[in-house]
Amino acid sequence: MDSILVTGNGPLNGQIPIAGAKNACLTLMPATLLSEEPLTLTNAPRLSDIKTMTALLRSLGAEVSSLQDGQVIAMSSHSLTSQTADYDIVRKMRASNLVLGPLLARFGQAVVSLPGGCAIGARPMDLHVEGLEALGAEIELKDGYLHAKAPGGLKGAVHEMRFASVGATENIVMAATLAKGTTVLKNAAREPEIVDLVECLRKMGAQISGEGSSTIEIQGVDRLHGATHQVVTDRIELGTYMLAPAICGGEVELLGGRMALVESFAAKLDAAGVSVTETQNGLKVARKNGRVQAVDVVTEPFPGFPTDLQAQMMALMCTAEGTSVLEERIFENRFMHAPELVRMGANIEVHGGTATVTGVETLKGAPVMATDLRASVSLILAGLAAEGETTVSRVYHLDRGYEHVVRKLEGVGAKIERIKGE
Known part of the structure; x- marks a missing residue:
């Protein structure tokens, strides 16, 4: 199994190109199931999760081609052969459940396994099911599979979600595009990935x-x-790499970054003593002067502080001056990286959904283990700021959400390498 070796090497300087959004692409790919005509995505990230979604769509009979070194995905669902998403594929990735709404809308039936992914919380399917049932679907759980049908087709309805779930919003919106009549979805999630999905669906002829x-x-x-x-x-990749110069010093420009995508996050960095400025090509990040200051963080749905940047922010707070409190309100198991940071000399106390971090002057390199996607990159960030060598194991999580991590960080002066496992 591969690992990543990081050696603390001082300030970082240069440019890092930011890829297309994993969570947006994984939502856009199932949209091909809504139409017989081709859907082509550009600026696609090159990640293992994208390969998993490709395999899932192909298992349904869709044609999926990866072009231009994986940055273009060409898809066609003109002759699907199945409406069943098998456990063997779905268990690998949470976003697999996003085939449910499109299959149900176009074919009036779908059988989808309960999904898998990172072990960071229950993330139940009930919000998806409630929304689709409001549109007239009949759904029952049998042997770990959701069996959904809508014999007379889906029908528009007014539905208010109990929680502003991103995935449920996406599934319901896709299903409603082909429903008869008007659907009004209240308490919908507001994330940029949903805006991106709607823009794509509108190009496909949807009225949203x-x-x-x-x-x-x-x-x-x-x-x-x-x-x-x-x-x-x-x-999320943008925010992650914004933290690299914040934790190490130096000045890094994130190519393709936009302030509108990370406003609440950038505000926290500013309060901590990190400058974020817009440039012609993206965002430039640098410490204002000296050690960063502790700030408190509460994760919230967009436009609040993203849960997917909490682990990385904790790495920064480990070396901040003062004590910070990080409260996780989205996922209940999202502090599994804390014990690994403690192995590096961090001072962290976790009580339920709250972590209290008292900054130390210096972290020490140590062997650590990644527990999930965002935790893995938080340990790499900590390793960049630590004295000595840090070895991060179980980095297969990393490949799900970050393309060319080693290359991008090497490009700004980091001392980092991937060690191939047996």
Whole structure:
């Protein structure tokens, strides 16, 4: 099994290109199931999760081609052979559940395994099921599979979600594009990935308004056509690499970054003593002067502080001056990286959904183990700021969400290498 060796090497300087968003691309790919005509995505990230979604779509009979070194994905669902998403594929990745809404909308039936992914919380399917049932679907759970049908087709409805779930919003919006009549989805998630999905669906002929707000209205149409769409910049990769010069010093420009994607995160960095400025090509990040200051963080749905940047922010707070409190309100198991940071000399106390971090002057390199996708990169960030060598094992998590990590960090002066396992 591969590992990553990081040696603390001082300030970072240069440019890092930011890829297309993993979470957006994984949502956009199932949209091909809504139409017989081709859907082409550009600016696609090159990640193992994208390969998993490709395998899932192919298992349904879709044609999926990876072009231009993986940055273009060409898809066609003109002759699907199955409406069943098997456990063997779905268990690998949470986003696999996003085939449910499109299959149900277009074919009136779908059988989808309960999904897998990182072990960072229950993330139940009940919000997806409630929304689709509001559109007239009949869904039952049998032997670990959701069996869904809508014999008379889906019908528009007014539905208010109990929680602003990103995945449920995406599934319901995709399903509603082909439902008869108008659907009004209240308490919808507002993330940029949902805005990106709606922009793509609109190019395919969908009639949708209100994306980016808590109420989305969808007027169902008889059919959708093909389109070409550019995947939005990955705000989580952007935020992650914004932390590299914050924790190490130096100045790094993130190419393709936009402030609108990370406003709440950038505000926290500013309060901590890190400058974030927009440039012609992206965002430039540098410490204002000296050691960063402790700041408190509460994770919230967009536009609040992203849960997917909490682990990385904790790494920064480990070396901040003062004590910070990080409260996790989205996922209940998202402090599994804390014990690994403690192995590096961090001072962290976890009580339920709250972690209290008292900054230390210096972290020490140590062998650590990644527990999930974002935890893995938080340990790499900590290793960049630590004295000596840090070996991060179980980095297969990393490959799910970050392309060319070693190359990108090496490009700004980091001393980092991937060690091939047996």
